[in-house]
Amino acid sequence: MAAMLTGQRPEGSQGPVTLLDLWQRFSTTAPRFADNKLDTRRDAEGRARILLGHFGGRCDVRALDERDVLEYV
Secondary structure (H helix, E strand, O other), rough: OHHHHOOOOOOOOOOOEEEEHHHHHHHHHHHHHHHHOOOHHHHHHHHHHHHHHHOOOOEEEEHOOOOHHHOOO
């Protein structure tokens, strides 16, 4: 994460970090997500579908910038 925030590629990473891959990994492995109540997880899943609909599942999250966020909002 630190490498990504400084614009460097994390060690051992290859290829893009897609929004879909990031969501799937978070929603299946993050303890903070799993600890949520069912309604909260469903809300997050709905919000993830909106993000994926806007940016596309193949969107490389490393390339997102402030302009992209403003357009989404």
